[in-house]
Amino acid sequence: MATKASRSAARIMMAPAVVLLLGWMLVPLILTLWFSFTKYLPMRGDSIERGLDWVGFDNYARFLSSSAFWPSVQTTLVMVGGVLIITLVFGILLAMLLDQPIWGQGIVRILVIAPFFVMPTVSALVWKNMMMDPVNGIFSHLWRFFGAEPIAWLQDASLTSIIMIASWQWLPFATLILLTAIQSLDSEQLEAAEIDGASPLSRFFYIVLPHLGRAITIVTLIQTIFLLSIFAEIFVTTGGAFGTRTLTFLIFQRVIDSQNIGLGSAGGVYAIILANIVAIFLMRIVGKNLD
Amino acid sequence: MGQIELKQVTKSFGNTQVIPPLDLTIHEGEFTVFVGPSGCGKSTLLRLIAGLEDISSGHIEIDGTDATSLVPAKRGLAMVFQSYALYPHMSVRKNIAFPLKMAKMDQAEIDKRVNAAAEVLNLKDYIDRRPGQLSGGQRQRVAIGRAIVREPSAFLFDEPLSNLDAALRVGMRLEISELHKRLKTTMVYVTHDQVEAMTMADKIVVLQAGVIEQIGSPLELYRTPRNVFVAGFIGSPKMNLITGEEAAKYDAHTIGVRPEHIDVVDGEGEWNGTVGVAEHLGSDTFFHIHNTGLGEMLTVRAIGDVSLKHGDKIGLNPRKNEMHRFDAAGLRIA
Ligand SMILES: Nc1ncnc2c1ncn2[C@@H]1O[C@H](COP(=O)(O)OP(=O)(O)O)[C@@H](O)[C@H]1O
Numbered sequence: 001m002a003t004k005a006s007r008s009a010a011r012i013m014m015a016p017a018v019v020l021l022l023g024w025m026l027v028p029l030i031l032t033l034w035f036s037f038t039k040y041l042p043m044r045g046d047s048i049e050r051g052l053d054w055v056g057f058d059n060y061a062r063f064l065s066s067s068a069f070w071p072s073v074q075t076t077l078v079m080v081g082g083v084l085i086i087t088l089v090f091g092i093l094l095a096m097l098l099d100q101p102i103w104g105q106g107i108v109r110i111l112v113i114a115p116f117f118v119m120p121t122v123s124a125l126v127w128k129n130m131m132m133d134p135v136n137g138i139f140s141h142l143w144r145f146f147g148a149e150p151i152a153w154l155q156d157a158s159l160t161s162i163i164m165i166a167s168w169q170w171l172p173f174a175t176l177i178l179l180t181a182i183q184s185l186d187s188e189q190l191e192a193a194e195i196d197g198a199s200p201l202s203r204f205f206y207i208v209l210p211h212l213g214r215a216i217t218i219v220t221l222i223q224t225i226f227l228l229s230i231f232a233e234i235f236v237t238t239g240g241a242f243g244t245r246t247l248t249f250l251i252f253q254r255v256i257d258s259q260n261i262g263l264g265s266a267g268g269v270y271a272i273i274l275a276n277i278v279a280i281f282l283m284r285i286v287g288k289n290l291d
Numbered sequence: 292m293g294q295i296e297l298k299q300v301t302k303s304f305g306n307t308q309v310i311p312p313l314d315l316t317i318h319e320g321e322f323t324v325f326v327g328p329s330g331c332g333k334s335t336l337l338r339l340i341a342g343l344e345d346i347s348s349g350h351i352e353i354d355g356t357d358a359t360s361l362v363p364a365k366r367g368l369a370m371v372f373q374s375y376a377l378y379p380h381m382s383v384r385k386n387i388a389f390p391l392k393m394a395k396m397d398q399a400e401i402d403k404r405v406n407a408a409a410e411v412l413n414l415k416d417y418i419d420r421r422p423g424q425l426s427g428g429q430r431q432r433v434a435i436g437r438a439i440v441r442e443p444s445a446f447l448f449d450e451p452l453s454n455l456d457a458a459l460r461v462g463m464r465l466e467i468s469e470l471h472k473r474l475k476t477t478m479v480y481v482t483h484d485q486v487e488a489m490t491m492a493d494k495i496v497v498l499q500a501g502v503i504e505q506i507g508s509p510l511e512l513y514r515t516p517r518n519v520f521v522a523g524f525i526g527s528p529k530m531n532l533i534t535g536e537e538a539a540k541y542d543a544h545t546i547g548v549r550p551e552h553i554d555v556v557d558g559e560g561e562w563n564g565t566v567g568v569a570e571h572l573g574s575d576t577f578f579h580i581h582n583t584g585l586g587e588m589l590t591v592r593a594i595g596d597v598s599l600k601h602g603d604k605i606g607l608n609p610r611k612n613e614m615h616r617f618d619a620a621g622l623r624i625a
């Protein structure tokens with residue numbers, strides 16, 4: 001697309017898609033912004049047809065001053081951070097393992113990727129009932145086998161449990177991206193480093209890890225976007241109890257449980273701001289890998 | 292420092308033996324070139340010496356001590372790869388310093404050596420750039436820099452010039468030769484290009500299918516090729532190899548005459564044919580001669596710019612004293 005004519009043709013042809021996407025994004029965003037400045041309690045008879053009362057920043061102030069707000073932000077950050085660390089560390093280890101010529105490589109790779117195909121709701125249910133159940137769960141059997149007292153995972157280690165479930169779901173994604181990155185590493189570089197006297201550990205830190213920088217960046221950014229809005233896993237397992245109430249879950253509770261759409265919308269705007277802060281922060285740390 | 296000895300070394304990948312039992316001594320300070328067609332096992336042999344591949348049987352000795360089971364880093368050798376294998380995320384300075392850093396040398400000494408190498412290799416102006424921002428020739432020099440700072444007992448080069456364009460290749464060839472003259476360190480150099488071998492080597496090792504066909508100085512190989520393979524491989528353009536009746540006249544299965552050892556005569560010569568393609572290089576002209584009745588097409592060198600055209604008749608006299616004779620097994624007849 002080098003000529004003027006082809007450039008403008010491209011613009012015209014792209015226009016419908018751009019307009020559609022903008023509308024798709026803008027309409028909900030503007031509605032959320034509007035609701036967040038109004039009193040909107042459908043159970044008390046408020047509706048758009050009858051007009052909503054403008055309340056200024058009341059909803060924002062109330063959401064922020066609620067005792068649940070800061071803990072939910074903290075929970076969100078701990079959860080996202082925990083899952084990122086686990087998926088990256090184990091993703092890199094698994095990717096290096098899968099890169100070795102092993103017997104039944106094809107099948108092993110498919111098995112590793114499989115969790116990604118399981119719906120979040122389903123995987124959360126499986127973890128809750130099969131693995132973490134304090135009486136019949138596999139973990140409780142394992143604990144009893146070693147003579148230990150079984151843990152009531154979803155009560156006593158609730159956030160850890162959620163992090164485990166989400167990590168299990170996202171590990172395949174991280175592994176897959178990191179595996180393709182590892183496979184593109186020129187083996188002569190590793191051999192050169194070997195001759196240069198680098199130990200296996202030095203080779204990993206000086207050659208492999210920098211080579212993976214870009215893939216790690218991509219995994220971090222994409223996973224953060226999805227992890228900030230994790231919902232089904234919490235809804236199905238703890239229902240937001242025992243310190244697992246993330247910002248997303250708090251907004252859900254405000255809108256559905258308290259039937260306060262205005263307050264929930266204000267929370268939604270806070271969530272957008274949080275997501276952007278996290279994104280900018282991440283871009284700063286890892287962004288230099290994305291040139 | 293820098294004597295490498297291979298004793299009955301073999302290498303197999305699975306069931307295919309790439310290197311049959313092989314003995315070779317590379318003397319201290321020598322510039323040895325492994326040359327042979329693609330896939331003959333040159334790289335494999337070099338990687339065996341470097342320790343990047345385990346040998347299947349036999350021994351490797353470096354400076355008189357058994358190095359067969361030593362890891363690459365402990366062999367005191369430095370290697371320059373065909374792909375350069377620079378570390379893309381490190382600056383030129385860090386690339387060159389890497390082996391020293393791995394050896395836990397102190398920073399002052401590292402800086403001193405890196406600066407000295409950069410000076411020698413004209414890398415000063417781009418010492419803080421990354422490899423991706425350098426041209427092929429500059430990358431090659433960085434790779435050589437990374438090798439020389441370690442002060443190894445021998446350098447191993449695997450086709451280091453094959454990714455460069457023709458002009459740069461000639462320049463780098465000279466630079467590497469100069470480097471050898473100055474450092475006087477053993478160098479083992481792999482190439483498939485016999486011109487590189489002839490111009491750089493103290494000693495050439497001609498390989499075919501993992502077997503050493505001949506070892507000798509460039510001129511020894513040129514003057515007395517041990518067999519038909521070496522005769523055809525060394526020298527450019529290729530030696531004319533003639534079999535059949537004409538060879539039988541000389542009591543040989545095959546006779547070989549280099550293009551530069553055939554004289555063009557006026558009128559009828561011993562051999563006669565018609566001119567095909569003429570390659571004019573200015574200083575020399577190479578004629579392809581057809582219809583000589585010798586079976587093969589002949590290549591003939593004429594000094595200067597000779598004006599024979601396509602289709603002209605030509606008479607040729609081979610110089611008898613420069614003729615090579617080979618028996619049915621392809622071996623030289625003295
Ligand atoms: N890792 C390997 N596995 C199996 N075969 C190999 C391997 N490396 C090289 N070979 C085989 O060994 C032979 C020699 O290869 P190589 O030493 O690279 O040749 P050269 O460098 O002379 O072109 C080739 O036939 C090649 O296919």
Ligand SMILES: [Mg+2]
Nearest residue numbers: 333334335450
């Ligand atoms: Mg090779």
